[in-house]
Amino acid sequence: MSDSAQIVIDRVSHLYRPPRGREVLALEDVSLRVTSREFVALLGPSGCGKSTLLYLIGGFFPTEIGSILIDGQPVGGPGPDRGIVFQHFALFPWKTVRGNILYGLERQGMERGEREKRVQDFIELVGLAGFEDSYPSQLSGGMKQRTAIARTLAIDPKILLMDEPFGALDAQTRHLMQSELLSIWQRTPKTVIFVTHDVQEAVYLADRVAVMSARPGRIKTIVDTKFDKNDPNIFKAKAFVDKVDEIWNLVRVEAIKAQETRPS
Amino acid sequence: MAGVDAAAVKAMPRPAPWQALAWRLAPFFSIGLLLIAWEALARSGTFTPFVLPAFSSVVARIWSDAITGDLLINTGLTLYRAIVGFLISAIGGVAIGMAMSRSVGVRWFFDPIISVGFPMPKIAFLPVVILWLGLYDLSKISIIVFDAIFPVVTATIAGIKGVERELLWSARNMGARDREMLWQIVLPAALPMIMTGLQVALPLSMIVAVVAEMLMGGYGIGGAMMTASRFADSPGVFAGIVEIALVGLVLVKGMTMLRRRLLIWHQEANEPTTA
Numbered sequence: 001m002s003d004s005a006q007i008v009i010d011r012v013s014h015l016y017r018p019p020r021g022r023e024v025l026a027l028e029d030v031s032l033r034v035t036s037r038e039f040v041a042l043l044g045p046s047g048c049g050k051s052t053l054l055y056l057i058g059g060f061f062p063t064e065i066g067s068i069l070i071d072g073q074p075v076g077g078p079g080p081d082r083g084i085v086f087q088h089f090a091l092f093p094w095k096t097v098r099g100n101i102l103y104g105l106e107r108q109g110m111e112r113g114e115r116e117k118r119v120q121d122f123i124e125l126v127g128l129a130g131f132e133d134s135y136p137s138q139l140s141g142g143m144k145q146r147t148a149i150a151r152t153l154a155i156d157p158k159i160l161l162m163d164e165p166f167g168a169l170d171a172q173t174r175h176l177m178q179s180e181l182l183s184i185w186q187r188t189p190k191t192v193i194f195v196t197h198d199v200q201e202a203v204y205l206a207d208r209v210a211v212m213s214a215r216p217g218r219i220k221t222i223v224d225t226k227f228d229k230n231d232p233n234i235f236k237a238k239a240f241v242d243k244v245d246e247i248w249n250l251v252r253v254e255a256i257k258a259q260e261t262r263p264s
Numbered sequence: 265m266a267g268v269d270a271a272a273v274k275a276m277p278r279p280a281p282w283q284a285l286a287w288r289l290a291p292f293f294s295i296g297l298l299l300i301a302w303e304a305l306a307r308s309g310t311f312t313p314f315v316l317p318a319f320s321s322v323v324a325r326i327w328s329d330a331i332t333g334d335l336l337i338n339t340g341l342t343l344y345r346a347i348v349g350f351l352i353s354a355i356g357g358v359a360i361g362m363a364m365s366r367s368v369g370v371r372w373f374f375d376p377i378i379s380v381g382f383p384m385p386k387i388a389f390l391p392v393v394i395l396w397l398g399l400y401d402l403s404k405i406s407i408i409v410f411d412a413i414f415p416v417v418t419a420t421i422a423g424i425k426g427v428e429r430e431l432l433w434s435a436r437n438m439g440a441r442d443r444e445m446l447w448q449i450v451l452p453a454a455l456p457m458i459m460t461g462l463q464v465a466l467p468l469s470m471i472v473a474v475v476a477e478m479l480m481g482g483y484g485i486g487g488a489m490m491t492a493s494r495f496a497d498s499p500g501v502f503a504g505i506v507e508i509a510l511v512g513l514v515l516v517k518g519m520t521m522l523r524r525r526l527l528i529w530h531q532e533a534n535e536p537t538t539a
Contacts, residue, residue, distance in 0.1 A: 058433070058437065060433050060436075077436070078433065079439070080438055082437070083437065084433065084434070086430045086434070088428075088430065090428065090430035090433070090434045092431065092434075092435075092449070092452070092453075093453075093529055094452045094453075094455070094530075096529075103438060103448075104438030104439065107438050107439035107440055107444070108438075108439060135528075135529040136529075137529060137530065151438075152437075155438055155439075
C-alpha cells in the first residue's frame with residue numbers, strides 16, 4: 001500500500017502570515033499518504049487548516065516546512081494534473097458554460113474539433129445540456145457547481161481537489177450532487193481529496209476520513225469509511241450511522257476546542 | 265404557493281398600449297414641466313427677455329445657429345475635445361492602473377501623486393497649461409486628460425484588487441500563463457469596476473471641455489457662450505446651456521448602452537434598471 005502512494009504528505013507545517021497581526025500556525029506536522037484513485041475526506045472544524053492543506057497540495061501556497069510529493073515529484077506551482085473545485089465555484093462570469101469548460105482545454109493546446117467534442121461530452125456528463133450558452137449569473141448554485149466540476153474534469157487531472165464544493169448549496173441540491181459526484185467518480189476514477197465539515201458527507205463519499213484537530217491543524221485520526229455507495233438505503237444502515245456517530249464525536253471535541261481558542 | 269402566485273399574475277391586467285407609452289415618457293415629464301414653467305415665467309413679464317429669454321426664443325436661436333452651421337462647428341469641436349480627452353484618459357488610466365497593480369515600483373511612484381492629485385481642482389492648472397501648451401486643442405485636451413484620468417486609474421486599481429483569489433487560482437490551475445492571466449482573467453474580471461470609472465470620466469471630460477473653452481475662448485460651446493455673454497446676447501448664452509444638456513445626455517446614454525453590451529454576462533444585466 002505505502003509504495004503505491006500517489007500523494008505523500010510528509011511532516012508538513014504551515015505558517016499563515018496575515019497582512020497585519022501575528023503569524024498563525026495553521027498546520028502542524030501533518031503526514032498523509034493517499035493511493036491512486038482513492039477518495040479521502042479532510043474533515044474538521046472551520047479554521048483547522050484543512051483548506052490550507054488542500055491549497056498546499058494544489059501548489060497555490062509554497063510548502064515551506066516538510067514536503068509534499070506527487071508521484072515522487074515535489075509540488076511546484078499549480079498545474080492541470082491537480083484540478084481544483086472551490087466552494088464558491090470560481091467560474092469566469094464573463095464566459096458561458098461552454099466558454100468556462102473550453103478555457104482549460106484551450107490552455108492545454110487541444111485541437112479545435114477535439115475540444116468542442118470534449119466540452120459537449122462533459123456538459124452532458126454533468127447534466128447541463130441546453131444550458132451551454134448560459135452565463136453563470138443565470139444559473140442556480142447547483143448548476144454553477146456542475147459547471148465548475150465539468151470544467152475541472154475536462155482537463156483530465158489525475159487528482160481532484162475539492163474545497164467544500166457543496167458547502168454553498170441547499171440541502172437537497174447538496175445531496176443530489178453528492179450522489180452525482182460518486183457516480184462520476186466511479187465512471188472516471190481519479191484520486192479525490194475532499195475538504196468538508198459535514199460528517200455524513202465525508203463518511204458517505206470517502207474511502208477514508210482524516211479527522212483534523214482545531215488550530216494548529218493536525219491529523220488526529222484516520223478512519224476507514226468504505227461502504228457500498230450504491231446501496232440506496234445506506235443512510236439508514238446501522239454500520240453507517242454508527243460510523244457517522246463515532247466520527248461526529250471526534251469532531252465535536254475539536255469544534256468545541258476551536259470555539260474556545262478562536263482569536264477574537 | 266405557486267398556484268396563488270399564478271392566479272395573482274393572471275388577475276393583474278396587462279398594461280394597455282397607452283400605459284406602456286406613458287411609462288416610457290415618464291422620465292421626460294419633469295423636464296417638460298420645467299421647460300413649460302420656464303416659458304410661462306419668461307412670457308409673464310416678471311423678467312425682462314435680457315435676464316430670462318423665453319425657451320421658444322432659445323430654440324429659435326439654436327435653429328438659426330444650425331442653419332448657419334455655427335451649431336455644428338461649436339458642438340462638434342466641444343464633443344471632439346471631450347471625446348479625444350476621454351479616450352486618452354481611458355487608455356492611459358487603465359494602463360497606469362494596471363502597471364500600479366502589478367509593479368511595486370510604479371505603485372510607489374504614482375500612489376502619492378494620485379492621493380494628492382485626485383481631490384485637487386485640476387482646472388487650477390489651466391494657467392500653467394496655457395503657458396506651456398498655448399491656447400489651442402493641445403492644451404484643452406491636455407487639461408481634460410489631466411482631470412478625467414484620475415477616476416479611471418483609481419477604478420482600475422480597485423477593480424484589479426477586487427478580483428477573487430479563487431478566480432486567479434482556477435486559471436492558473438488550468439494552465440494560464442502570466443500574460444494570459446492579465447488579458448484573459450484580470451481585465452475581464454475588473455471590467456465592471458473599470459466601466460464605472462469610465463462612466464465618471466466621460467461627463468467629467470465634457471465638463472472640463474466646456475470650462476476650458478470658457479476660460480480660453482475660441483470656438484466650442486463654452487467659447488460661444490462667453491462670446492454671447494460679452495455681447496449681452498442672452499438667447500445665445502441660454503442656447504449653450506440647452507446644447508450642453510443635450511450633448512451630455514447623449515454621451516451618458518451612449519455610455520450606459522456600451523456598459524450593457526460589454527457586461528451582458530454581469531448580474532446587473534438580468535435585473536431591470538432605470539438608467
